[in-house]
Structure formats: structure tokens, C-alpha cells
Amino acid sequence: MFNRLCIIGVGLIGGSIARAARRHGLARSIVGFGRPQDGNNLETARRLQVVDDFYFDIESALQGADGIVIATPVGAIENILTLLKPYWSEEAVYTDVGSTKGNVIAAAERVFGRVPENLVPAHPIAGAEHSGVEASVDDLFRNKRLILTPLDHTQARALQTVTVFWERMGAVVSVMDAGHHDAILAATSHLPHILAFALVDLLGRKDEQTEIFKYAAGGFRDFTRIASSDPNMWLDICSANKDQLIPLIQQLKGELDKIERLLANDDFPQLFETFTYARSARQRFLDQFES
Amino acid sequence: MFNRLCIIGVGLIGGSIARAARRHGLARSIVGFGRPQDGNNLETARRLQVVDDFYFDIESALQGADGIVIATPVGAIENILTLLKPYWSEEAVYTDVGSTKGNVIAAAERVFGRVPENLVPAHPIAGAEHSGVEASVDDLFRNKRLILTPLDHTQARALQTVTVFWERMGAVVSVMDAGHHDAILAATSHLPHILAFALVDLLGRKDEQTEIFKYAAGGFRDFTRIASSDPNMWLDICSANKDQLIPLIQQLKGELDKIERLLANDDFPQLFETFTYARSARQRFLDQFES
Numbered sequence: 001m002f003n004r005l006c007i008i009g010v011g012l013i014g015g016s017i018a019r020a021a022r023r024h025g026l027a028r029s030i031v032g033f034g035r036p037q038d039g040n041n042l043e044t045a046r047r048l049q050v051v052d053d054f055y056f057d058i059e060s061a062l063q064g065a066d067g068i069v070i071a072t073p074v075g076a077i078e079n080i081l082t083l084l085k086p087y088w089s090e091e092a093v094y095t096d097v098g099s100t101k102g103n104v105i106a107a108a109e110r111v112f113g114r115v116p117e118n119l120v121p122a123h124p125i126a127g128a129e130h131s132g133v134e135a136s137v138d139d140l141f142r143n144k145r146l147i148l149t150p151l152d153h154t155q156a157r158a159l160q161t162v163t164v165f166w167e168r169m170g171a172v173v174s175v176m177d178a179g180h181h182d183a184i185l186a187a188t189s190h191l192p193h194i195l196a197f198a199l200v201d202l203l204g205r206k207d208e209q210t211e212i213f214k215y216a217a218g219g220f221r222d223f224t225r226i227a228s229s230d231p232n233m234w235l236d237i238c239s240a241n242k243d244q245l246i247p248l249i250q251q252l253k254g255e256l257d258k259i260e261r262l263l264a265n266d267d268f269p270q271l272f273e274t275f276t277y278a279r280s281a282r283q284r285f286l287d288q289f290e291s
Numbered sequence: 292m293f294n295r296l297c298i299i300g301v302g303l304i305g306g307s308i309a310r311a312a313r314r315h316g317l318a319r320s321i322v323g324f325g326r327p328q329d330g331n332n333l334e335t336a337r338r339l340q341v342v343d344d345f346y347f348d349i350e351s352a353l354q355g356a357d358g359i360v361i362a363t364p365v366g367a368i369e370n371i372l373t374l375l376k377p378y379w380s381e382e383a384v385y386t387d388v389g390s391t392k393g394n395v396i397a398a399a400e401r402v403f404g405r406v407p408e409n410l411v412p413a414h415p416i417a418g419a420e421h422s423g424v425e426a427s428v429d430d431l432f433r434n435k436r437l438i439l440t441p442l443d444h445t446q447a448r449a450l451q452t453v454t455v456f457w458e459r460m461g462a463v464v465s466v467m468d469a470g471h472h473d474a475i476l477a478a479t480s481h482l483p484h485i486l487a488f489a490l491v492d493l494l495g496r497k498d499e500q501t502e503i504f505k506y507a508a509g510g511f512r513d514f515t516r517i518a519s520s521d522p523n524m525w526l527d528i529c530s531a532n533k534d535q536l537i538p539l540i541q542q543l544k545g546e547l548d549k550i551e552r553l554l555a556n557d558d559f560p561q562l563f564e565t566f567t568y569a570r571s572a573r574q575r576f577l578d579q580f581e582s
Contacts, residue, residue: 125508145506174506187494188507192514195486197569198546203478204572213576215436215465216479217416221580222513223483227573231566235559242554249551253544255489260540263533268526275522278488281495282518285504289512 001165002027002067002093008080010034010045010054013097013124014071015136018050020169023138029053033061045133058083065089067165070096075236078107085111093158094119095165099185101149101178103240117155120162121178123147123185124171131230142170149178186244193234194249196227292456293318293358293384299371301325301336301345304388304415305362306427309341311460314429320344324352336424349374356380358456361387366527369398376402384449385410386456390476391531392440392469408446411453412469414438414476415462422521433461440469477535484525485540487518 005027007014014032021027032054034042042054055061062068062084070080077098084094094116098104101121108115115121126144146166150159163173207213238245262271296318298305305323312318323345325333333345346352353359353375361371368389375385385407389395392412399406406412417435437457441450454464498504529536553562 125506127508127510144508147506180501184501184503184506187497187503188511191494192490192511194547194550195490196514197566198543198550199483199486200569200573200576201565202543202546203482204568204575206478207572207575210471210475212475212478213572213579215416215438215475216576216580217418217435219418219517220479220483221577222516223487224573224576225513226510227569228577229570231563231570234566235563238554238562239557239559246551246554249547249554252489252493253547255493256485256540256544256547259485259489260537263529263537263540266530268530271526271529272522274492275488275525277495278491278518279520279522281498281504282491282515284495284498285491285507285515286512286519288504289507 001025001161001168002065004028004063004065005030005067005069006033006061006065007031007051008033008061008068008070009072009076010038010042010051010133011071012127012131012133012135013140014069015045015050015133016126016138016140017069017071017097017169018045019136019138020141021165022050024168026165026168027067031055031061031065033058041133048133050133050136059087062087062089066092067161068092068094070094070098073233073236074098074100074103074240077104078111081108081111088116090118092118093161095122095162097122097124098240099123099189099237100240101147101181102243105149105151105178115151115154117153118158120154120158121149122162122166123149123181124166125185125189126171131233139170141166144171146171146173147181148173148175149181150175182241182244186241186248190238190241190245191248191252193226193229194238194245195252196224197234200224200227292316292452292459293356295319295354295356296321296358296360297324297352297356298322298342299324299352299359299361299375300363300367301329301333301342301424302362303418303422303424303426304431305360306336306341306424307417307429307431308360308362308388308460309336310427310429311432312456313341315459317456317459318358322346322352322356324349332424339424341424341427350378353378353380357383358452359383359385361385361389364524364527365389365391365394365531368395369402372399372402379407381409383409384452386413386453388413388415389531390414390480390528392438392472393534394531396440396442396469405444406442408444409449411445411449412440413453413457414440414472415457416476416480417462422524430461432457435462437462437464438472439464439466440472441466473532473535477532477539481529481532481536482539482543484517484520485529485536486543487515488525491515491518 010032032051045051124146301323323342415437
């Protein structure tokens with residue numbers, strides 16, 4: 001599929017793309033690019049044969065590359081596009097894996113004037129608590145959703161190539177508008193992360209006085225799992241998508257106001273209705289998720 | 292240990308107590324009590340040999356019982372104590388499994404004037420998403436925390452018996468004041484449930500329009516697992532513990548206000564501090580939980 005795949009940022013996601021591409025024969029050679037301070041991680045990537053080689057200078061990394069995947073944190077994408085610009089190739093296909101898409105498009109517009117026709121914004125909905133190339137696996141994307149958010153002027157060939165690339169790695173590809181993507185992810189991913197961080201921040205400070213965590217159970221462990229996510233990465237994502245996220249935080253506070261009022265007033269029928277609606281909504285989600 | 296154990300309410304918890312008591316030889320015979328409308332469940336309990344027999348009238352159920360466990364929903368405990376009162380035995384030991392303790396004590400005070408010396412309030416921190424005797428297992432309490440909240444005048448013999456009963460079933464027993472218990476559980480269990488119900492209620496209504504759940508991933512499934520809990524039971528628990536819960540909901544809204552403001556102001560250092568504090572607090576919890 002590609003002659004030479006260049007992965008910019010060989011962490012959990014970048015490393016898993018490299019492994020999956022190799023497993024499914026999607027590239028003759030795979031190289032990585034990173035900063036000198038990422039040297040140890042890149043050495044590991046080469047030692048584990050996740051990449052064939054790696055570079056700290058972008059020109060060498062791009063030499064002969066016809067597929068380029070930007071797999072850095074969202075906040076670094078504008079800098080990466082600036083680095084790529086002087087060597088931009090009309091022949092190659094570019095894509096990214098950022099968890100927010102509106103800001104990637106805005107960054108590309110700032111760097112290029114308009115989003116290049118052969119850059120296809122993408123977001124694989126997959127991840128893990130752990131980070132770094134050592135946590136990467138070759139089936140991270142299997143049966144996972146992948147959302148593409150092309151623009152009207154995105155090249156059909158590039159869109160097609162990126163679609164097939166992800167499908168071959170096992171992903172289920174959807175195409176939608178970047179704004180819709182960001183609204184959806186704010187609701188089902190970014191807001192839950194904010195809630196988990198908020199809850200554990202609040203309770204952690206209480207726990208220091210009263211050892212409440214000693215009596216917490218498995219439900220608490222599951223509910224707070226996402227509070228163990230990488231703070232840097234989530235700072236990046238939440239700030240990139242804050243226009244979608246802030247209204248949702250406000251709506252959730254409104255929902256908590258409602259429940260607080262119902263509890264205070266012993267309004268059991270309304271509370272029952274709320275809890276029951278939530279339970280059936282989650283069942284609807286599960287039916288979809290597990291099918 | 293007991294000659295005859297009487298389980299009032301043979302659901303997930305009551306059934307699991309019966310199974311564990313039988314497995315560890317803690318009672319010569321085990322009987323269940325329930326309402327006529329629980330007949331099918333009680334028939335199942337007898338068929339599965341979870342109980343030796345069951346009764347719809349309390350006098351027969353209590354005949355010869357020297358250990359009585361109230362395993363009904365929290366909201367039914369006052370009615371059960373009223374039923375038990377005419378047959379109360381000074382020789383027997385009574386306990387319950389309610390998820391809130393202040394209200395059980397208050398209910399006993401309303402029924403008896405003061406809490407009987409041989410009633411030991413207890414709460415096993417264990418459960419499952421499913422309910423009913425068919426979901427019961429004989430190791431539900433193994434390595435789980437169990438909190439006893441005796442009063443100053445609680446009989447030492449009764450306290451000792453209930454402690455050993457639970458320890459034999461594998462639980463790790465702690466003793467504390469009922470108010471402290473309720474504050475701890477409000478924080479680590481009731482508030483997370485409210486949050487999960489609130490989030491899924493909010494997003495479920497959006498999902499009906501926009502299919503956001505289609506793109507939710509495993510993190511969302513874990514985060515919302517507790518929103519699949521029994522609405523009746525949680526209505527009961529949240530309303531019983533609303534004095535502890537409402538201030539926590541307010542504090543959490545304050546925490547969300549803080550994060551919203553930090554996001555709006557691009558205050559990255561403070562956001563980073565919040566997320567990082569949360570992540571290390573959760574690690575502290577995990578170290579304890581898994582040790």
C-alpha cells in the first residue's frame with residue numbers, strides 16, 4: 001500500500017499503527033520521527049522492530065515517504081505541520097490521529113492558508129491507560145471505530161487511501177463533519193474524563209484526612225479508571241475542544257442541580273424516572289457497543 | 292455458630308449470605324422470609340437449596356431462629372423491625388446489611404425507643420449489577436470490607452458473634468461510627484452513582500437525536516457501569532443518605548465550576564495540577580485496593 005510509511009510520534013498510537021501496518025503488510029518500510037528528548041522511546045521502537053529506523057530531522061524522515069501519519073499529542077500538531085510544510089509532497093498521503101478535529105483543521109489553515117487536499121484528518125477511537133511505544137500492540141484498532149473528517153476539497157484519492165489503510169488495520173471507518181465529531185467526542189469521552197478527574201480530585205483531598213478510599217469498592221475503581229489517564233494528553237484534548245466541552249460541563253451541572261433538588265424535596269417519582277431513564281439509555285449503548 | 296439462621300429478604304445479598312453461611316458451616320438450618328409477591332424468588336431460593344425453607348408469616352420464620360439477618364432494601368427496614376418487634380428474642384442476634392446506617396439506627400429508635408442491644412448494624416461493601424437470588428454466590432464477601440456500626444450500648448456478645456460470622460464468610464471487618472460510615476459511603480459510592488446516572492441521563496437524551504453512543508468506547512462503558520444499577524435500590528439509598536449526599540453534590544459542582552473556569556481561562560498549569568493530583572490520588576486508592 002505504502003512504499004515508506006513515516007510515523008511522526010511513535011508512542012502508544014503511533015507504535016500501534018506501525019505494528020498493525022507491518023502485520024497487515026501495508027508498508028514496505030516504516031520509519032519514525034521524534035524529538036531528541038524522545039530518543040530513548042525511539043531506540044526502544046527500533047529495538048522492538050516497531051520501526052525500521054528513526055530520525056530527529058524531518059527531511060531525512062520524509063525521504064521517500066508516501067504515507068505520513070501524525071501521531072503526536074493534539075497540541076503539537078500545528079508545530080508538526082510547520083515542520084512538514086517545506087517538504088510537503090503532492091504525491092504522498094497525510095493523516096493524523098488527533099482526538100479533536102476542529103483544532104487540527106484550524107491549525108492546518110493557519111499553516112497552509114487552507115487544509116492541503118492530501119491531508120485527511122482522522123481519529124481512531126481506541127486507546128489504553130498506558131502510554132509509550134512499549135504499550136503498543138498490533139491489534140489496537142481491530143473492531144474499533146475510526147472517524148474521518150475530510151473537507152469538501154479533500155482529494156478523493158487521499159480519502160480512499162486513508163480509508164482502506166484503516167480498514168485493513170481492522171477499524172470500522174465512519175466519515176463525518178469535524179464539528180459533529182468534536183461534539184460527539186466531547187460528550188462521550190472528554191466530559192467523562194473531566195468528571196472522573198473532578199471526582200477523584202475532590203475525594204482525594206478528603207481521603208488525605210479520612211481514608212475514605214480504604215472503603216471504596218470495585219464500582220469506584222471502574223468509575224474512576226479514566227482518571228488514571230495521562231494528564232498532559234487530557235489537558236491538551238480538553239483545551240483543544242473547550243468550545244464543545246464547556247457547554248456540556250454547564251449542562252451536567254444543571255443535571256446535578258436537578259437531582260439535588262429532587263433529593264432535597266423527596267421527589268421519588270422524578271428521581272426514579274431519571275435513574276430508570278439512565279439505566280435504559282446505558283442498555284441502549286451496550287446493545288450497540290457489544291453488537 | 293447458629294442453630295437456625297433466618298434471612299429476611301433472599302435477594303442477591305441475602306442469598307449470598309445464605310450460601311456463604313452454608314458453605315462455611317455457620318448455621319444448622321437456614322430459612323427465608325419474604326412477602327407473598329416474592330414467592331417466585333423464594334421458590335427459586337429453595338429449589339437452589341439456598342434456603343431450607345421459606346415463610347410468608349414472620350412468626351413461623353422466626354421459630355427457633357437465633358441469628359436474624361435483615362437483607363431487604365434500606366427503605367423497608369423500618370417495616371421489618373416493626374414486624375419483628377412482637378417476637379423479639381433477647382437470646383438471638385440481629386443484624387442488617389443496609390448500605391446506609393444512620394437511617395437504620397433512626398428507624399430502630401422509632402420502632403423500639405432505642406436500638407435493641409442485640410441488633411448490630413452492618414454493611415458489607417460488596418454487590419453486583421444483577422439482583423435476585425439467582426445472582427447470589429457463596430464467595431461474594433470474600434476479601435471484601437464489612438463495616439459494623441454498633442452503638443455504645445450494643446451487647447459485646449452480639450457484636451462479637453456478628454464479627455465472627457462475617458469473618459468466617461471471608462469479609463474484612465471494620466468498626467466505626469454510623470455517621471462516619473455514611474459520610475464515607477456517600478463519597479465513594481453514592482456520589483459516583485449519582486454522577487453516573489446524571490451523565491447517562493444527560494447523554495442518553497442527546498443520543499436519541501445524534502447517535503453519540505455509537506462512537507463511545509470502552510472507557511465510557513466502564514465509567515457508566517454503575518448507571519446500570521437497580522434504580523429502586525439507589526433511590527432508596529440516596530434518599531436515606533441525602534444529608535451526606537447533597538453537600539457532596541454541591542462540592543462536586545464547585546469542582547466542576549473550577550475546571551470550567553480554568554478551561555475558559557486557558558489556565559494550563561492549574562488544570563495540569565488538578566488532573567495530576569487526581570491521577571496520583573487514584574493510584575493511592577489502587578495501591579490500597581489491590582494490596
